[in-house]
Amino acid sequence: MSQLYRALPSVDRALDALAEYAPAAPRKGEVALAALPRALVREHVNGFLDVCREEIREGVYNAPEQLSLQALLPRMAAHVRAASRPHFRRVLNGTGVVVHTNLGRSLLADVAVEAVREACAHYSNLEFDLATGERGSRYSHVERILCQVTGAEAGLVVNNNAAAVMLVLDTLCKGREVIVSRGQLVEIGGSFRIPEVMEKSGARLREVGATNRTHLRDYENAITEETAALLRVHTSNYRIVGFHKEVTLDEMVALGRKHGLPVLEDLGSGSFHDFTALGLGDEPTVQQVVAAGPDVVTFSGDKVLGGPQAGIIVGRKEWIDRIKKNPMNRALRIDKMTLAALEATMRLYVDPELARRSIPTLSMVTATAEELRRRARRLAGRISRDLGEAFTVTMQDGASRVGGGSFPERDLRTTLVRVTPRDFSATELKQRLLDTDPPLVGRLEEDAFCLDPRTLSDGEFPLVSMALEQAATR
Ligand SMILES: *Cc1c(COP(=O)(O)O)cnc(C)c1O
DSSP states (O other): OHHHHHHSOOHHHHHHHHHHHGGGOOOTTOOOGGGSOHHHHHHHHHHHHHHHHHHHHTTOOOSGGGGSHHHHHHHHHHHHHHHTSOSSOOOEEOSOEEEBGGGTBOOOOHHHHHHHHHHHHSOOOTTEETTTTEEOOTTHHHHHHHHHHHOOSEEEEESOHHHHHHHHHHHHHTTSEEEEEGGGOOBOSTTOBHHHHHHHHTOEEEEESOSSBOOHHHHHHHOOTTEEEEEEEOOTTOOOOSSOBOOOHHHHHHHHHHHTOOEEEEEESOOSSOOGGGTOOOOOOHHHHHHTOOSEEEEESSSTTOSSSOEEEEEOHHHHHHHHHOHHHHHTBOOHHHHHHHHHHHHHTTSHHHHHHHSHHHHHHHOOHHHHHHHHHHHHHHHHHHHTTTEEEEEEEEEEEEETTBSTTOOEEEEEEEEEESSSOHHHHHHHGGGSSSOEEOEEETTEEEEOGGGSOGGGHHHHHHHHHHHHTO
């Protein structure tokens, strides 16, 4: 065994050999090793040699030749390349899930990306009033446009919608009761539950009704001097079908007025675009919800709105003013990049058609079946042209999802590109594509690997081909 250890090359010899090996080695899309700082490469070569020592201990090798520089070089280069990639990276989303929380939810419109660049590359009037030359408020930049688009009296923005719900409850309901239907005590992913958020705010939950049915009288009977507010939570990530009843927003608003209690609506994925034409059900837009008269409405910035991660709070000025003054607000505030992206996105909504065309989330959700069929044909053509030897490529009808807990159980028609490797399994392909540059995430449908053109842009088709080529030659 000591002979095997001695056969391992020294770090310096390995570094020199890598520098020579590198130029010929990178596959399309990969970073050349020569472009990496030598200190970084040294660290990863050391890491690789540690792996080899471990393998010697485990009895993986039986002859010193297996550990020669020549024999180890390809694996060493691959190890160094993989280890020196940034951890947080771009991926290709071939899943067809538009608002994919694990893949970063919404993509920003070009103008929003440009606004972020401008905001972080230069000084700005973030908290500076250009009319007076004195200190200003960061919220002033988006409040007016939020009110203009939603029709609300006032508004503010915090880190995300979970923060928005917590802040609203902390401000209006701390130490008192909030009445909420049992059918709306939802978990919103990552084991994050509405009841737990509420408890953290210090509000006490007064649950009413049954899981499948809650009536107006259930709310009314629960109202006492302890009651601070009535809360509705949009059950955005699942649907109850069958024997089911929830109280409508109009009924809740009337009840709140009668008892002098604020009505809070957590919309979750608030949308400004009316998707009813797509057959996505009859979810009201934020504008319609605000018009129904609840006191405070909260929703996410990066779900179907298609902006940056943010929690948007709009409603009556008296409540919003109190929320703004809550010290917790300072801890949940948004940064200048979010503010820039949100303002730029909101400005697009002043013209609904412009918003539909330029906000990627909206254009992906509203892409027509014909358009997707054409794009699937182009993608399939490209893959068979580039990689016909390695894969069989066909097309099939399929369904995409909006995602992000929006429009649950509602499918959007699409055409899937089915990619079948000639020499290995679809499961193996899915696995290998997680380690390409860039990684490509697809889905398995009936044991076939499929890509949905809805969430891949035309400009990404060559990258898809490149990732598949890397996977085929692994
Ligand atoms: C998604 C969601 C939230 C949380 O929003 P984030 O922006 O992810 O923090 C809260 N409530 C509901 C109903 C949701 O759907």
